[in-house]
Amino acid sequence: MTTAKRDTYTPETLLTVAVRVFNERGYDGTSMEHLSKAAGISKSSIYHHVAGKEELLxxxxxxxxxxxxxxxxxxxxxxxxxxxxxxxxxxxxxxxxxxxxxxxxxxxxxxxxxxxxxxxxxxxxxxxxxxxxxxxxxxxxxxxxxxxxxxxxxxxxxxxxxxxxxxxxxxxxxxxxxxxxxxxxxxxxxxxxxxxx
Amino acid sequence: MTTAKRDTYTPETLLTVAVRVFNERGYDGTSMEHLSKAAGISKSSIYHHVAGKEELLxxxxxxxxxxxxxxxxxxxxxxxxxxxxxxxxxxxxxxxxxxxxxxxxxxxxxxxxxxxxxxxxxxxxxxxxxxxxxxxxxxxxxxxxxxxxxxxxxxxxxxxxxxxxxxxxxxxxxxxxxxxxxxxxxxxxxxxxxxxx
The missing domain is CATH 1.10.357.10 (Tetracycline Repressor, domain 2)
Structure with missing residues (x-):
């Protein structure tokens, strides 16, 4: 789950995934690891789009x-x-x-x-x-x-x-x-x- | 915090503490460890009162x-x-x-x-x-x-x-x-x- 998916996200589509995870786990309870797993791309790929989870929020x-x-x-x-x-x-x-x-x-x-x-x-x-x-x-x-x-x-x-x-x-x-x-x-x-x- | 407090709880007063922690952390996000810390008594003391967190719920x-x-x-x-x-x-x-x-x-x-x-x-x-x-x-x-x-x-x-x-x-x-x-x-x-x- 953590690997293999090619990063075809835009900041906008990544946001859709992040919001779903925030609503499921709570913002506090969500780590970059959770976001990475849910999006199926690496943490560094996420950092390519946004500065971190607070920017997504x-x-x-x-x-x-x-x-x-x-x-x-x-x-x-x-x-x-x-x-x-x-x-x-x-x-x-x-x-x-x-x-x-x-x-x-x-x-x-x-x-x-x-x-x-x-x-x-x-x-x-x-x-x-x-x-x-x-x-x-x-x-x-x-x-x-x-x-x-x-x-x-x-x-x-x-x-x-x-x-x-x-x-x-x-x-x-x-x-x-x-x-x-x-x-x-x-x-x-x-x-x-x-x-x- | 985990130690030292004498267990003077009843199932009723323990419930008050547990409900506060459940509401703060969510039921899923609460472990027996969290309950033990919040109550200031050991996990085994809690098990003396109740079978587990599901009974408290x-x-x-x-x-x-x-x-x-x-x-x-x-x-x-x-x-x-x-x-x-x-x-x-x-x-x-x-x-x-x-x-x-x-x-x-x-x-x-x-x-x-x-x-x-x-x-x-x-x-x-x-x-x-x-x-x-x-x-x-x-x-x-x-x-x-x-x-x-x-x-x-x-x-x-x-x-x-x-x-x-x-x-x-x-x-x-x-x-x-x-x-x-x-x-x-x-x-x-x-x-x-x-x-x-």
């Missing part, structure tokens, strides 16, 4: 973060009433989670022992804060309920959204259609599970 | 499962309209998560490599199924919205509830009051985040 979480922050610049997130922008961002966050599932999974599991991990956590908090600000604006408009702590509501909303990385599997094999999932989540979160009568 | 997840299944036998879960029973079970699940936080955290992270892990996952699915059945009954009563897939809604509800193990910290230090949290979660999940006007 940085590239991986950057991909997730770029996807998430990209949402905030889209017209749906910057124009219109705050409540509509919040719903838009929630829906698009589900889209990005699904499209970049292994990368966002890694981002959400990062725990902060290295500089890159701490940076990733900091950026994640920044994203959460941007969404909290939007939610606050929607409360101020009278469109979101004001009888609950909005910071707690933000955590519950993200708890629901982020849980996707634990159980979502794409179609076919027993999976769920991404659009239907995003639609259901937004309805449940904003309108509630009770029937409106 | 079984005791720990049993504690979480007993708490969760106990809810389903309470009057609030067995009497009255389905929607009220669902809300009751949701609220009480939050209570149990908070009261048994490390034990439920371990239960939710179990991944199924050993017999005990597979048993725990099976029991967890059984609990989820019991709640799904209640939700279905509430849909049949016309009390829960019927325009969404109820299995998806169950997953989203549990996603929100189970996310607590990732971010909930008790009062004081920056924590959240458990009752207020349970109350907010039930309101948000069932009535939604939007203000009702």
């Amino acid at each position: 940085r590239r991986a979480v950057s991909r997730a973060l770029d996807g998430l922050f990209g949402i905030l610049d889209e017209p749906g997130a910057t124009q219109g009433r705050a409540i509509e922008r919040v719903e838009y961002v929630t829906r698009r966050t589900v889209d990005v989670l699904i499209a970049e599932l292994p990368y966002v999974t890694l981002l959400l599991r990062v725990r902060g022992n290295t500089k890159t991990e701490r940076w990733a956590m900091e950026r994640r908090r920044e994203f959460d804060q941007r969404v909290t600000d939007l939610l606050k604006a929607a409360v101020a408009d009278g469109d979101l309920r004001s009888d609950v702590d909005i910071r707690l509501v933000t955590r519950l909303l993200f708890g629901m959204v982020n849980s996707l990385v634990e159980w979502y599997r794409p179609l076919p094999d027993g999976g769920v259609d991404g659009q239907r999932l995003a639609d259901t989540l937004v309805r449940v979160a904003f309108e509630g599970m009770r029937s409106s009568r | 079984r005791r720990a997840v049993s504690r979480a499962l007993d708490g969760l299944f106990g809810i389903l036998d309470e009057p609030g879960a067995t009497q009255g309209r389905a929607i009220e029973r669902v809300e009751y079970v949701t609220r009480r699940t939050v209570d149990v998560l908070i009261a048994e936080l490390p034990y439920v955290t371990l239960l939710l992270r179990v991944r199924g490599n050993t017999k005990t892990e597979r048993w725990a996952m099976e029991r967890r699915r059984e609990f989820d199924q019991r709640v799904t059945d209640l939700l279905k009954a509430a849909v049949a009563d016309g009390d829960l919205r019927s325009d969404v897939d109820i299995r998806l809604v169950t997953r989203l509800l549990f996603g929100m509830v189970n996310s607590l193990v990732e971010w909930y910290r008790p009062l004081p230090d920056g924590g959240v009051d458990g009752q207020r949290l349970a109350d907010t979660l039930v309101r948000v999940a069932f009535e939604g985040m939007r203000s009702s006007r």
Whole structure:
């Protein structure tokens, strides 16, 4: 397993392998030896592409973060009433989670022992804060309920959204259609599970 | 660290240490050596209390499962309209998560490599199924919205509830009051985040 495979990797395809191993073993629990075995190329071949495992982590979480922050610049997130922008961002966050599932999974599991991990956590908090600000604006408009702590509501909303990385599997094999999932989540979160009568 | 401490453990207090180590390192990543170091007693002293780490896992997840299944036998879960029973079970699940936080955290992270892990996952699915059945009954009563897939809604509800193990910290230090949290979660999940006007 360790030998024999010709190194046809690009930094991008090597990243795919690394993210899978990080998610399986945890970033801390992954050594260059593990990466070398999983990729089927030598450690020195890996060092030909990247400086080390921390660079792979940085590239991986950057991909997730770029996807998430990209949402905030889209017209749906910057124009219109705050409540509509919040719903838009929630829906698009589900889209990005699904499209970049292994990368966002890694981002959400990062725990902060290295500089890159701490940076990733900091950026994640920044994203959460941007969404909290939007939610606050929607409360101020009278469109979101004001009888609950909005910071707690933000955590519950993200708890629901982020849980996707634990159980979502794409179609076919027993999976769920991404659009239907995003639609259901937004309805449940904003309108509630009770029937409106 | 490995030596010197007199073994004053009971199976119960040893469990507290083991669950902390399991949650920090993952069950798979924890050896008897790790447990011995964390407890400050020898491996043979640990074997005096329990047959091995799998017995510790079984005791720990049993504690979480007993708490969760106990809810389903309470009057609030067995009497009255389905929607009220669902809300009751949701609220009480939050209570149990908070009261048994490390034990439920371990239960939710179990991944199924050993017999005990597979048993725990099976029991967890059984609990989820019991709640799904209640939700279905509430849909049949016309009390829960019927325009969404109820299995998806169950997953989203549990996603929100189970996310607590990732971010909930008790009062004081920056924590959240458990009752207020349970109350907010039930309101948000069932009535939604939007203000009702």
